[in-house]
Amino acid sequence: xxxxxxxxxxxxxxxxxxxxxxxxxxxxxxxxxxxxxxxxxxxxxxxxxxxxxxxxxxxxxxxxxxxxxxxxxxxxxxxxxxxxxxxxxxxxxxxxxxxxxxxxxxxxxxxxxxxxxxxxxxxxxxxxxxxxxxxxxxxxxxxxxxxxxxxxxxxxxxxxxxxxxxxxxxxxxxxxxxxxxxxxxxxxxxxxxxxxxxxxxxxxxxxxxxxxxxxxxxxxxxxxxxxxxxxxxxxxxxxxxxxxxxxxxxxxxxxxxxxxxxxxxxxxxxxxx
Numbered sequence: 001x002x003x004x005x006x007x008x009x010x011x012x013x014x015x016x017x018x019x020x021x022x023x024x025x026x027x028x029x030x031x032x033x034x035x036x037x038x039x040x041x042x043x044x045x046x047x048x049x050x051x052x053x054x055x056x057x058x059x060x061x062x063x064x065x066x067x068x069x070x071x072x073x074x075x076x077x078x079x080x081x082x083x084x085x086x087x088x089x090x091x092x093x094x095x096x097x098x099x100x101x102x103x104x105x106x107x108x109x110x111x112x113x114x115x116x117x118x119x120x121x122x123x124x125x126x127x128x129x130x131x132x133x134x135x136x137x138x139x140x141x142x143x144x145x146x147x148x149x150x151x152x153x154x155x156x157x158x159x160x161x162x163x164x165x166x167x168x169x170x171x172x173x174x175x176x177x178x179x180x181x182x183x184x185x186x187x188x189x190x191x192x193x194x195x196x197x198x199x200x201x202x203x204x205x206x207x208x209x210x211x212x213x214x215x216x217x218x219x220x221x222x223x224x225x226x227x228x229x230x231x232x233x234x235x236x237x238x239x240x241x242x243x244x245x246x247x248x249x250x251x252x253x254x255x256x257x258x259x260x261x262x263x264x265x266x267x268x269x270x271x272x273x
Contacts, residue, residue: 007259013252017245021068028062033217035059042235052237054227060238063219064245070220071249074134074213075200081139082200083193086146091177093147094154104147111144117203124212134213138200146192153185160184191261198253205246221246 020027040057043049051060093104111119120137127133157163158181166176207213208222216223221242228239 004259006255007263010252010255010257010259013248014256017068017249017252018072020065021072024062024065024069028059028065030059030062032058032063032066032219035062042231042238044235045237051241052235054224054235054238055231060224060241063224064221064241067219067221067224067242068245068249070131070214070218071201071204071222071246074131074138074204075197075253077135078138078200078204079142079193079196081135082141082143082196083146083189085140086143086192087150087182087189089143090147090150090152091154091181094151095158095173095177095181101151104151108144108147111141116141116199117206120203120207121210121212124207129212129215131214134204134207137207138203141203142196142199146189146196149188149192150185153188154181157181157184188261191257194253194260195257198250198257201253202246202250 035058037057040049040053041055043053043057045052049059049061051064054060054063089104089108093101120141123137123140124133127136154177163176163180166180171180204213204220205222205225208220209226211223211226214220214223216227224242225239228235228242232239
């Protein structure tokens with residue numbers, strides 16, 4: 001019962017957030033930047049402004065919809081970068097072994113010892129704020145867990161019969177890795193990628209909250225929380241709704257990843273049976 005609930009509810013939340021970002025230009029009643037009117041500043045939620053307005057008179061609901069585009073884009077793109085780095089390093093280390101395996105393991109241990117947010121802050125301090133810097137910083141931080149999983153999967157798969165048959169046919173190492181081994185470990189990699197997207201959305205919000213992410217006036221959920229700090233007592237809705245958007249999106253990705261793990265993990269299927 002729990003297995004299906006996590007997958008269904010997590011998929012539903014994730015789909016809602018993604019569709020909200022995709023169709024933001026059609027769903028948002030106001031422009032998130034241009035439709036600012038100080039006469040409407042800090043209005044509570046009503047029939048016209050569903051989530052109220054901020055200190056500049058901008059519609060919070062519209063800004064959350066457009067913020068979903070930025071937050072989800074950062075989460076998805078950065079996790080794709082993480083997955084590419086982690087899978088490439090882990091798969092080659094597990095297949096070739098030797099000094100390359102020792103080097104990748106040492107680098108992975110270093111990355112695991114450094115908190116990902118601290119490392120991202122260091123990268124952002126060098127590159128400066130902005131969307132491209134944010135993608136690079138988050139894309140270089142969370143590949144170590146994917147690398148570990150890819151390496152362990154490769155170590156168990158490279159002794160399988162179909163891999164040995166490909167070696168006997170004269171396939172190159174890269175061809176064997178990307179045509180024989182990679183397709184058979186996509187399950188755990190997909191689970192890690194899904195779970196990592198939730199973490200990336202949360203990291204983007206944290207960096208934007210600190211002023212190192214998306215710069216005003218463009219909306220992101222983290223920067224909206226930054227703007228709401230000074231008026232949280234007078235206009236709490238300015239902070240509540242962006243925070244709720246972050247919570248629901250991270251919850252959706254985590255439940256979806258947990259549900260996929262339960263479905264794709266043979267041990268979990270055995271327990272369910």
